[in-house]
Amino acid sequence: MKKVLIASVTVAAISLSGLTLAQPAGPGMRHHEPVKEMVKHLRGIGLSDLQREEIKTLVSAFKEAKPRPVRGSVDKPDFDFETASETQISTFIQTQFEARETQHFALAQLRHDIFNVLTEEQQAKVLAREAKREAKKENRRNASEEKKAQFAKRLDREGKDKKFSHHNRKGHEHKRDGLPFEGIELSDTQRESLSALRESFKDTAEANRQIMRSFKDAQRELIRSSSFSQASWEALVTKYKDDIISAGVEKAKHRQAMFALLTDEQKTELKTHREDERKIRDIFR
Known part of the structure; x- marks a missing residue:
């Protein structure tokens, strides 16, 4: 049961080590959704009929060459995550990363080809929109971090005992303080330990986000440049690969440490919650 319960935790860590502009298929991400985006x-950049046909041809060729994978085909670890070594986790993430590199390049090639169908004026509009979206994302992230910091300060002022009794009465303490395992009844000791783990991982998480931002910017620049090719793409991936895999391992180990704080009963309850959520998602697919 442990393998099934935590498989999604390990696979989720790979989301950090996946290519940001060409996300692989997996839970919550359908195979062709990046193409739809x-x-x-x-829209609204004044495409001509000829341009629409060219783009349609490019997208159709991509979909024919890269059909949707069978649901549930995402590989899961064949080891017990709860007791897995760093080497096991690293090997698993690296294997998954390398197995998806072909798909990553295919999406990058599609982006490059579509961008080159556009006129310079249309390209400028696309880039301006992209910059605006990124600015909004950054503002939301900063606002979220500031809100968390203010909430943490307020909890410190109120005191530990008051904090726990107040939120336990509300019944949604995990949502309020951002702790994981929403819906699981945690003891005060577990909550304190989870908060300490999250705080200790904060600097590492930010450093990893910076790596991913740098990689994302480099991907964008290469895709829009005339020097884009499979060789240049592979060189870029190689440059960042070790750091990205390392970031994925660190994230997985952090989740491993959090998961270890749960009792067997809580782990069973968590498994049930996740299965229920999966069934609900399947209804709308």
């Missing part, structure tokens, strides 16, 4: 951002 790509096309959606071309």
Whole structure:
């Protein structure tokens, strides 16, 4: 049961080590959704009929060459995550990363080809929209971090005992303080330990986010440049690969440490909650 319960935790860590502009298929991300997003951002830039046909041909060729994977085909670890070594986790993440590199490049190639169908004026509009979206994301992230910091300060002022009794009465303490395992009844000791783990991982998480931002910017620049090729793309991936895999391992180990704080009963309850959520998601697919 442990393998099934934590498989999603390990696979989730790979989301950090996946290519940010060409996300692989997986839980919560359908195979062709990046393509849909790509096309959606071309609306309202004055595409001609000829350009639409060219883009349609490119997208159709991509979909034919890269069909949707069978649901549930995402690989899961064949080891017990709860007791897995760093080497096991690292090997698993690296294997998954390398297995998806072909798909990553195919999406990058599609982005490059579509961008080159556009006129210089249309390209400028696309870039301006992209910059605006990124600015909004950054503002939301900063606002979220500031809100968390203010909330943490308020909890310190109120005192530990008052904090726990207040939120336990509300019944949604995990949502309020951002702790994981929403819906699981945690003891005060567990909550304190989870908060300490989260605080200790804060600097590492921020450093990893900076790596991903740098990689994302480099991907964008290469895709829009005339020097884009499979060789240049592979060189870029190689440059960042070790750091990205390392970030994925650190994230997985952090989740491993949090998961270890749960009792067997809580782990069973968590498994039930996740299965229920999966069934609900399947209804709308």
